[in-house]
Amino acid sequence: GAGVSQTPSNKVTEKGKYVELRCDPISGHTALYWYRQSLGQGPEFLIYFQGTGAADDSGLPNDRFFAVRPEGSVSTLKIQRTERGDSAVYLCASSLQPGHLGADTQYFGPGTRLTVL
Amino acid sequence: AQSVAQPEDQVNVAEGNPLTVKCTYSVSGNPYLFWYVQYPNRGLQFLLKYITGDNLVKGSYGFEAEFNKSQTSFHLKKPSALVSDSALYFCAVRDSTGTASKLTFGTGTRLQVTL
Numbered sequence: 201g202a203g204v205s206q207t208p209s210n211k212v213t214e215k216g217k218y219v220e221l222r223c224d225p226i227s228g229h230t231a232l233y234w235y236r237q238s239l240g241q242g243p244e245f246l247i248y249f250q251g252t253g254a255a256d257d258s259g260l261p262n263d264r265f266f267a268v269r270p271e272g273s274v275s276t277l278k279i280q281r282t283e284r285g286d287s288a289v290y291l292c293a294s295s296l297q298p299g300h301l302g303a304d305t306q307y308f309g310p311g312t313r314l315t316v317l
Numbered sequence: 318a319q320s321v322a323q324p325e326d327q328v329n330v331a332e333g334n335p336l337t338v339k340c341t342y343s344v345s346g347n348p349y350l351f352w353y354v355q356y357p358n359r360g361l362q363f364l365l366k367y368i369t370g371d372n373l374v375k376g377s378y379g380f381e382a383e384f385n386k387s388q389t390s391f392h393l394k395k396p397s398a399l400v401s402d403s404a405l406y407f408c409a410v411r412d413s414t415g416t417a418s419k420l421t422f423g424t425g426t427r428l429q430v431t432l
Contacts, residue, residue, distance in 0.1 A: 204360070231418065242321075242407050242422030243361070256419060291360060298418070304349055304368060304411075306420060308361040 202226070204309030206292050212315045213282055221277040221312045225294030232275050233293040233306060234267055243291055249275060250298070282316045289313050319344040321408050323423035330398045330430055338393040338426045340408030350391040351409040351420065352382055361407065367391060368413075378402070398430045 205224045213219050225232050231250055235243035245259040249269045257267075264282075269275040279286055293306040320343045330336045342348055349368055353361040365376025367384045375381045382393045391408060405427050409420040 233419070235420075240424070242409075242424050243420075245419040245421070248418055259419065293361075295418070304418075305351075305363055305366060306418075307363060308353070310358075310360040 204292055204294050204307055206290075206309040206312050208312060209310065210313045210315075212317065214317050215282060215284060217282050217316075219279050219282055219314065221279075221290050221314070223275045223277070223292030223294075223309060225273065225275070225292070226307055228296070229294035229307075230272065230297040231295045231303070231306075232269060233295075234275070234277050235291040235293065237289045237291055237311070239288075246277070246290075279314075282314075284316045287314055287316045319410050319412055319421045321410050321421055321423035323406075323408055323426045325426050326424075327427045327429060330428070332400050332430050332432050333397050336393075336395050336398045336402070336428065336430070338406050338408075338428060340391045340393065340423060341389050342391060342408070342410040343389065344410050344412050346412050346414040348391075349411045349413050350382075350384060351411075352376065352380070352391075352393050353407045353409065353422075355405040355407065355425070364393070364406075398428075400430045400432060403428055403430045 207222045233248050234246040237243045247267050248256040252272045264280045267277045289311040291311045293308045295306045296303040322341045351366045352364040372384045405425045407425050408423045
């Protein structure tokens with residue numbers, strides 16, 4: 201079946217602009233995660249959704265970052281007033297509902313490379 | 318807080334030789350441990366995991382990993398490396414307690430397999 205998809209694959213923007221990054225999880229996966237991977241680093245957790253609600257947003261760096269998942273499927277990560285330090289690859293992952301066999305495994309999309317000039 | 322250490326930035330091995338990529342972790346409670354591989358301009362691909370049970374777990378592409386609780390390690394191994402195994406490898410951990418699901422990753426180890 202189809203994996204996690206993310207759009208756009210690349211986004212170049214200017215400092216101060218607003219951007220939206222989209223994630224479409226694997227069909228049937230109720231859990232959705234956002235991570236950020238800076239150059240030379242491992243992915244860092246941003247936020248986790250279970251269904252429509254954010255179950256853990258402890259990784260969001262500041263209030264310029266916000267994410268939504270209004271219908272419990274597609275999620276959008278929104279970044280306001282972008283800064284050069286926001287440049288990174290933003291990864292989305294999904295998994296089955298907790299309690300299901302294999303729910304502990306997260307499957308990642310290809311990522312969106314964000315460049316802030 | 319949970320953490321992962323991958324002490325080697327790069328591992329070089331000749332094709333056909335065994336390979337080991339090291340990982341140690343710190344977590345409250347029992348760990349769930351994972352290995353992912355990342356090819357250039359691609360997302361992370363799941364390789365294998367340890368949740369419970371046998372300390373030696375087998376995964377995709379002939380990789381395996383050994384969980385060692387006393388040494389808090391989860392080293393990735395393969396008996397015979399292939400040039401196509403060259404990629405960036407990440408170890409990750411999460412706490413098995415509660416509903417927290419976030420993964421904490423190491424900084425990655427680049428595996429270079431040469432002919």
